[in-house]
Amino acid sequence: MNAFVAPIALPNPAHPAQARTYRYDAVDREFLQERIAEFSDQIARRLRGELTEDEFKPLRLMNGLYLQLHAYMYRIAIPYGILNATQLRQLAMIARRWDRGYGHFTTRQNIQFNWTRLEDVPDIMRALADVDMHAIQTSGNCIRNTTTDEYAGADPEEAADPRIYAEIIRQWSTLHPEFTWLPRKFKIAITGAPQDRVAMQVHDVGLVVKRDAAGAIGFEIWAGGGLGRTPVLATKLRDWVPEAELLAYLEAVLRVYNALGNRDNIYKARIKILVRDMGDAFRERVEREFARLPQRAYRLDPEVVAEIAAHFAPPPFARLADNPPAYAAALAGNAEFAAWAKQSVRAHRQPGYASVTISLKPIGGIPGDASAEQMEAVARLAERHSFGEIRVSHVQNLVLPHVRQEDLPAVWQGLREAGLATPNIGLVSDIIACPGMDYCALATARSIPVAQMISERFADLDRQHDIGECFINISGCINACGHHHVGHIGILGVDKRGAESYQITLGGSATNDAALGELVGPGFPYDKVTDAVETILRTYLAERAAGERFVDTYRRIGLGPFKEALYASA
Amino acid sequence: MPVLDAKGHVVTDAWVRIADDAPLPDAPAILSLARLRAETLAGRNAPLGLALDPATQPEEIAELLPRLALVAVPLPKSKDGRAFTQARALREHFGFTGEIRATGHVLPDQWRMLRRCGVSTVELPEGADAAQWQRSRDVIDIAYQPSPSEMTEDGAPPAGSALGLRRRRLAA
Amino acid sequence: MSSPAKAKPATAPVVFTANRLLDGRVVWLVAAGQWVERVADATVFPPEEAAAGLALAQEDERAQRVVGVYGAEVALEAGRPVPVKFRERLRAQGPSVPAEPPTYRLAS
Numbered sequence: 001m002n003a004f005v006a007p008i009a010l011p012n013p014a015h016p017a018q019a020r021t022y023r024y025d026a027v028d029r030e031f032l033q034e035r036i037a038e039f040s041d042q043i044a045r046r047l048r049g050e051l052t053e054d055e056f057k058p059l060r061l062m063n064g065l066y067l068q069l070h071a072y073m074y075r076i077a078i079p080y081g082i083l084n085a086t087q088l089r090q091l092a093m094i095a096r097r098w099d100r101g102y103g104h105f106t107t108r109q110n111i112q113f114n115w116t117r118l119e120d121v122p123d124i125m126r127a128l129a130d131v132d133m134h135a136i137q138t139s140g141n142c143i144r145n146t147t148t149d150e151y152a153g154a155d156p157e158e159a160a161d162p163r164i165y166a167e168i169i170r171q172w173s174t175l176h177p178e179f180t181w182l183p184r185k186f187k188i189a190i191t192g193a194p195q196d197r198v199a200m201q202v203h204d205v206g207l208v209v210k211r212d213a214a215g216a217i218g219f220e221i222w223a224g225g226g227l228g229r230t231p232v233l234a235t236k237l238r239d240w241v242p243e244a245e246l247l248a249y250l251e252a253v254l255r256v257y258n259a260l261g262n263r264d265n266i267y268k269a270r271i272k273i274l275v276r277d278m279g280d281a282f283r284e285r286v287e288r289e290f291a292r293l294p295q296r297a298y299r300l301d302p303e304v305v306a307e308i309a310a311h312f313a314p315p316p317f318a319r320l321a322d323n324p325p326a327y328a329a330a331l332a333g334n335a336e337f338a339a340w341a342k343q344s345v346r347a348h349r350q351p352g353y354a355s356v357t358i359s360l361k362p363i364g365g366i367p368g369d370a371s372a373e374q375m376e377a378v379a380r381l382a383e384r385h386s387f388g389e390i391r392v393s394h395v396q397n398l399v400l401p402h403v404r405q406e407d408l409p410a411v412w413q414g415l416r417e418a419g420l421a422t423p424n425i426g427l428v429s430d431i432i433a434c435p436g437m438d439y440c441a442l443a444t445a446r447s448i449p450v451a452q453m454i455s456e457r458f459a460d461l462d463r464q465h466d467i468g469e470c471f472i473n474i475s476g477c478i479n480a481c482g483h484h485h486v487g488h489i490g491i492l493g494v495d496k497r498g499a500e501s502y503q504i505t506l507g508g509s510a511t512n513d514a515a516l517g518e519l520v521g522p523g524f525p526y527d528k529v530t531d532a533v534e535t536i537l538r539t540y541l542a543e544r545a546a547g548e549r550f551v552d553t554y555r556r557i558g559l560g561p562f563k564e565a566l567y568a569s570a
Numbered sequence: 571m572p573v574l575d576a577k578g579h580v581v582t583d584a585w586v587r588i589a590d591d592a593p594l595p596d597a598p599a600i601l602s603l604a605r606l607r608a609e610t611l612a613g614r615n616a617p618l619g620l621a622l623d624p625a626t627q628p629e630e631i632a633e634l635l636p637r638l639a640l641v642a643v644p645l646p647k648s649k650d651g652r653a654f655t656q657a658r659a660l661r662e663h664f665g666f667t668g669e670i671r672a673t674g675h676v677l678p679d680q681w682r683m684l685r686r687c688g689v690s691t692v693e694l695p696e697g698a699d700a701a702q703w704q705r706s707r708d709v710i711d712i713a714y715q716p717s718p719s720e721m722t723e724d725g726a727p728p729a730g731s732a733l734g735l736r737r738r739r740l741a742a
Numbered sequence: 743m744s745s746p747a748k749a750k751p752a753t754a755p756v757v758f759t760a761n762r763l764l765d766g767r768v769v770w771l772v773a774a775g776q777w778v779e780r781v782a783d784a785t786v787f788p789p790e791e792a793a794a795g796l797a798l799a800q801e802d803e804r805a806q807r808v809v810g811v812y813g814a815e816v817a818l819e820a821g822r823p824v825p826v827k828f829r830e831r832l833r834a835q836g837p838s839v840p841a842e843p844p845t846y847r848l849a850s
């Protein structure tokens with residue numbers, strides 16, 4: 001094993017040739033096999049009693065394995081939310097063979113299976129490794145999957161490609177010798193577009209990759225954002241860190257956090273508390289650490305960047321014109337298609353192409369869930385129409401990034417046949433929800449059935465269109481995996497004297513105008529929360545001025561009218 | 571307590587841990603920071619070691635380092651990873667070349683990473699299985715990051731260990 | 743995972759629950775080394791015997807059979823134990839939403 005192996009890039013014939021995922025070479029594959037051997041040994045030691053549960057737990061978490069309410073849950077990494085069709089098919093196979101035929105896409109752009117058996121994990125890991133996938137660092141107090149824009153490389157407004165740096169950060173953070181036993185989990189998000197689709201300001205570190213006047217790449221660096229018990233928006237540390245210094249700067253941030261982060265109280269252990277408590281001293285400390293690092297050793301060489309960037313070169317686009325006749329005719333001739341296209345089809349940087357968002361929010365469904373058959377249907381459509389590439393968005397939908405506009409009717413038909421053509425992207429039934437008490441050991445209330453009830457209540461699409469853009473986010477406990485603080489309407493389920501109670505916040509946002517929602521008043525019982533949401537939306541419809549989205553009206557009129565409508569009769 | 575040396579062998583400990591109120595022997599002795607600061611060390615020839623508190627920043631002891639042959643970095647619980655940063659800072663910022671010893675609740679699974687942060691030895695619980703420690707260390711021999719122990723001026727992997735990108739093959 | 747039954751003396755009858763180490767499934771204590779998947783078949787410990795029951799359950803935790811042992815208060819319905827707390831009922835019954843591949847209706 002220690003013999004020198006030359007790093008030769010092996011084309012894997014099983015992978016779609018044109019999908020722009022990072023392609024493993026022999027070294028990456030060997031590393032994965034070693035990691036499988038390591039975790040298999042750890043499982044064996046646990047079963048023999050050589051590791052206690054307390055010792056084993058952080059090890060299994062760093063390999064993506066939770067113990068939840070009903071079973072183990074296995075969270076598989078989808079690095080920065082990019083998959084190729086072969087990988088998605090393999091996830092479908094795993095769902096069928098070792099789980100219950102479905103998976104759940106998460107707000108961290110990963111996928112999790114709810115019914116994993118500990119003894120099956122080594123086999124699942126090998127099946128994942130067959131398609132260059134793993135579950136490394138999808139949990140635990142380490143650097144988690146870096147998330148990015150689901151339209152990266154397709155967005156017409158993108159300033160710089162975040163995928164390159166997300167992959168560099170993935171490699172840098174993989175089994176980082178110093179930052180694997182942090183005070184708490186550590187989440188990094190990176191965007192390269194003017195429109196923030198990664199909720200950059202609610203991450204432990206948020207990065208904006210941009211270009212200066214001369215075209216050189218640099219990063220805006222934010223730190224200390226997060227949701228959970230103490231929601232905080234991130235603080236900007238630097239306006240500009242040159243590309244070559246990115247890893248050194250991240251080392252400095254992590255080193256200060258690892259040395260000074262709270263180790264005594266789990267609720268005060270995230271970097272957001274340290275940043276908040278230290279104020280300017282945090283930035284000064286990071287700068288001091290950065291200044292004394294051996295810069296050359298941590299330098300990100302342009303050759304390395306170029307080598308990684310080659311993996312994300314544009315796929316072989318055809319030279320096409322926008323709005324081809326086939327697309328225009330379908331829009332004009334098929335109202336159902338047109339309604340879907342209005343919500344799901346997004347402009348692309350390449351003329352004649354579009355990005356398609358696939359709703360995993362069917363009316364009455366479980367947000368983010370997909371069956372093995374649906375995964376296979378999406379893989380098939382990706383192969384035919386999107387260079388074999390699929391993205392996972394942080395709002396728990398899928399994206400076909402590069403679809404020819406003339407193919408849109410066929411893609412829609414294919415999605416429709418798989419139950420994946422719900423035309424509700426960005427509307428009230430496009431709900432983010434955590435698994436809640438139906439699956440999660442930490443939850444204090446259910447989330448999924450609340451999402452289902454709301455989505456059923458607003459099933460009428462005309463009504464959804466009338467309401468327009470409105471993001472409802474639901475968490476089943478204070479840990480806020482359902483991002484309730486940054487939903488236009490946020491719902492938090494808590495336990496109130498043994499019964500589920502739902503607190504509602506209004507006016508949150510996870511994008512450029514990031515804001516934390518305000519609590520509207522006392523909580524609502526399980527069977528009243530849908531009525532409350534309806535009251536809030538009726539109030540909005542009555543109060544809105546022309547062209548205002550829900551959140552615009554809220555910002556103009558404040559909590560008062562909503563409070564009044566919700567509690568006046570009480 | 572037995573000690574795991576850099577080669578992965580269990581050896582008897584040449585050092586003794588001295589309580590703050592115990593007399594200082596003329597033998598390799600590990601002291602607390604308070605004791606070390608209080609002690610008159612002029613004229614002492616036997617090696618000195620310091621048991622760091624997990625919250626102590628290496629810069630607070632920088633002036634003592636020239637006198638020290640050993641610094642012990644503690645993991646009060648295996649989950650508490652401050653020792654990784656302490657060790658790294660000692661090597662990287664302060665050029666400490668003596669022994670860095672990990673103490674406390676250390677798992678075999680942490681040894682490889684501790685080594686890559688500059689730790690040289692581990693204080694083991696009685697009866698620890700050295701073979702398991704070696705297995706856990708060796709099971710992964712590829713790293714995506716540099717380590718102070720191999721840190722060349724320009725961060726390049728040591729000769730013969732480069733694997734492309736920033737990856738390197740770890741020496742056994 | 744914790745529960746009041748672990749922290750303070752039980753005032754109601756309790757059953758003991760855990761996850762099986764090997765597959766993670768929810769199980770309920772019957773007797774030393776014996777666990778079942780249905781709460782209805784679990785042994786009910788009166789409050790004064792809760793401590794002894796917990797010790798019995800923890801023995802199996804040490805023997806690598808189960809993980810995360812704790813007690814859950816129950817009421818007796820038709821002579822069978824039913825957990826008092828909503829969370830424990832959910833744990834006993836499984837998710838309140840279908841734990842199977844999503845079905846879908848074609849848009850009309």
